Amino acid sequence: MLDLRRLRLLCDLSRLGTIAAVAEAHTYTPSAVSQQLATLEREAGVALLRRTGRRVTFTAAGHVLVQHAGAVFAAMEHTTAALAAVGAGVSGPLRIGAFPTAVRTLLPATLVALGRDHPALELMVTELDPAEVPAALRDRRLDVGLLHDYDVVPVKPDPTLDSVPLLSEPVHLAVPNAGGLGSLADAGDEPWILATAGTLCHTVTLQVCRAAGFVPRARHHADDFATVLALVAAGQGVSVVPALAAAEPPAGVRLLPLDTHRRTRVAYRTGAAAHPAVAAFTSAIQAAADSIGKKP
Template identity: 40%
Template sequence: MFSIDRLRALAAVATHGSIARAARALHMTPSAVSQQLAKLEREAGHPLLQPHGRSVRLTHAGRVLAGHADRLIAQLASAQADLADLGSEVLGPLRIGGVGSAVRTLLPDALAALAAEHPRLTPTVVDGEAVDLLPRLVDGELDLLLVESWTTRPLAVPEGVTLRTLIGEEVYVALSAHHPLAGRSTIDLAAHADLRALADTAWACCPPGTEPHDTLVQTLRTRGVEPDIRYLLADHLTQLALVSRNVAASLTPAMSRRPAPPDVRFLATRPALRRDIRAAWLARAQSPPVRACLSVIAAAVATAVPEVPEVPEVPDGDGEEG
């Protein structure tokens, strides 16, 4: 009979790629993890690890057993969650991470509802980008994420992470009221004249490696335009402050349009750009606090994205230039 603790150690090495990182995730010493794995190898009757540079990698037998370990651990977590649900309260810590616009728009009402419904639950929140938050989720530092996935750059997640789409929204090009295209209601990404105007515009955007940055670059680069990104700012509202002064343009999701500063115009794109906000959690760690938070966030989604009045379209004059 295999020990669940030893199977958990093997699963952690398979997930994190080294004994040291697995030890950190399990809050154990590397020596203790190595001892658990040595005992598991004797129980299995097969070598489970082999040296790989300065680290280790799983043998074929190790990968087979790690697959079974993942399923057993997930089933055990499900049993523990079911037992916890038998109690009258959802309690304990809930560590949430999210992109700033989702935190600002979805979480305040959700946290208030959690406090009212589950007063012994203790949520904490950090903001950031998916590229930084997902490793913390996998390492067990966070329980639930609110991350973004853009149509032109779908979010890739590690194995074992579950995603649920909470809300989908349109993405706009934000321009100053003094920009040459500001009188329009849409920007045609297939029109030469529109693309030339965007090529001559400086951009404010989130830092490289983030979904918004890579979406902007990919969207324009595939159409022959290299965006002039001068301002690397994680917060959409800070980007809009520059837009209002005709310093830059930005890609702005619907939920970040308010509160917009004066003199900002939001132009839809053709074809439409869209962004999904998705909840992410480890499948093997869907605890009652995570389920409770997902429930109250779902209730907050209905009022998450206010309508913004359309700007009347002004005729383009001579039309598209060849």
């Protein structure tokens, strides 16, 4: 019988590439990970890895096991969901991961609705960058999470997760009221407020600006949209901001529409869609998104 925790370590090794990376992801020591993988090989009865010094590569059997592991994990999620569905209503812990804008705008109404309709649910919210959500779901630190991408920079789907569309929101160019800017094309010579290099927001801004024929000149770097809008209002530059983050812009900010959209999805482990708590959350947050007029 294969141990599912060890099988997950093998899949993480395939995804992350090194035992050290797997150890860091699980807060184990590399030695502990190696021991668990050696035990998994004994359980499987075949060699799964080739070891050359500190380097490991997969054998043919190792590749086969990783390819089939997704179906094993999905079957377990289906089983867990089915058992929960015959239990005593919607109850138990529900760990939610969401990016800051969604925590401020979508989650309050969602949590109120869930608390009213399903008082036995234990709701726990973690503010998290969408890039961190897939790993948190796979590691079972979250039960549901919000992911997003942009139509100009699509993110490749994660095969270990299922998701449903939540909303598609327009993206704006935020400019100071005092300036005479009327379009993105006018902003080529303006100072810009950019997100941290390497983040999705930073990449999107570069893509949008390059499509308009220029590279933005950074004056400030900020990742929180409230901070970005405050800097724009102070005349410190211009920035790209999704509509959800600019629902109530501060005085002194003007929003110019761009031909770009941010797309948000509700994600969970493959096979977990029918879990009563997951289904209840998905329904509640879709209602919250609809109520603010940001329908998919």
